[in-house]
Amino acid sequence: MEESEAEWSELTRECLMNILSRLSTEDQWRGAMLVCKSWFSAFKEPSLHYVFNLDPYFDSPLESPRWWTLEFESKIDSMLRSLLRSTLLFLTQIRIRHCSDRSLALVAQRCPNLEVLSIRSCPRVTDDSISRIAFGCPNLRELDISYCYEITHESLMLIGKNCPNLKVLKRNLMNWLDPSQHAGIVPVDYLNACPQDGDSEAAAIANSMPNLEWLEIRFSKLSAKGLNLICQGCPNIELLDLSGCANLSSRDIANASSSLSHLKDIKKPNFYIPRSVFHAERYGHWRLYDERFQTDVFRI
CATH class of the missing domain: 1.20.1280 (Monooxygenase)
Structure with missing residues (x-):
């Protein structure tokens, strides 16, 4: 031995x-x-540490409720902080989940060359750390803040203004149309905290991110007004994912996206609501036969 x-x-x-x-x-x-x-x-x-990628660990068929606990978040923070203490200026990509403001504040201090930041499903990441990222990581070209509900349009605006190379933004929300798929995994109070200010976020994106080429805003609550702002302010968009955006009609999308000359792929908000989860009192306010739901896959 x-x-x-x-x-x-x-x-x-x-x-x-x-x-x-x-x-x-x-x-x-x-x-x-x-x-x-x-x-x-x-x-x-x-x-060895240009890239720190924990996404493969989380890309399993079954999400664990344990990932949403403070104890697990603390472990992720500890791992990231340990790495940051030794890598200093070298890190260019970070892909993690369930971290907090504590570790992201250190990212902003130590990673001026960061180009990719993916922090999906971080319930305690707020505008505080994202604002620091905006000022500390000006080379950012890809940002994924999906399912981070404490981040608002204010820090989105700062990211856009201070990171001129930003090409990819992923700001997806959980499926609030049918939250049963998250039941027993994501805390109920967090599911109920789904951001409501879709148009404010759309305005922040439109006014500060003119070079965007890839935008994902699944299940955003933006309206036709917000979509028009995005299409006018981000003319270089090639991929636009609007899956689950229930406030948009097919006509809204066609009118707004007609100005996007570089558009190659658009994912529209087609809906399928199974009878098992359909409740008239819950969805009755939707005008179900409005044109926004006249899609090939919408069936009740």
């Missing part, structure tokens, strides 16, 4: 770098850095 350990520890640094660079983020953190002292030292090499 001692001889085997000695052989592993005596690998040249070049060999170690080659090995560690081929491992996933999870494998690096869970095993490789604990092999021996030389491996732990090599793990701190900044060139």
Whole structure:
């Protein structure tokens, strides 16, 4: 056993770098850095940490209620802060979930070269840390703040004004039309906190993000007015995802998007509401036979 350990520890640094660079983020953190002292030292090499991606860990068919707890959030924060203390200026991509303002504030301080930030499903990320990101990470070109309900149009405006290279924005909300798919996983009070100011966010996007090429706003509550603002203010959009945007009609979308000369793909808010989740008292205020619901897949 001692001889085997000695052989592993005596690998040249070049060999170690080659090995560690081929491992996933999870494998690096869970095993490789604990092999021996030389491996732990090599793990701190900044060139290994241009990208910090935990998304594969969360991309499982079943979401865990444990991910929405303060204890789990604390672990994610601790992991990110530990990484930031050693990588300094080198990190260019961060893809995590369930972090908080505590770790994102450090990202804003230590990652001036950050280009991609994906922080989906972070219930305690607020305008405070996103505003710091806006000022501290001016090279940002992709931002995913889907399912982060404490972020408002105010920090969206700051991101747009201070990050001129922003090309991709993902600001998707959970399915408030049929929240049963989140039941037992996402806390009820968080589901009920779904942002209502769709047009304010649309105005912030339109007025500050003229270079957007990819925009996802699934289940946004924006109106035709908000969509018109986006299409006028972001003329370079190539992909526009409006899935679940129940306040938009097919005519609204056609009229607004007609000005987007670069548009290649648009996902419209087609609906399918199963009888099992349909309740007249809940959906009756929708004028169900209005043109907004005349789509091929809308069936009751």
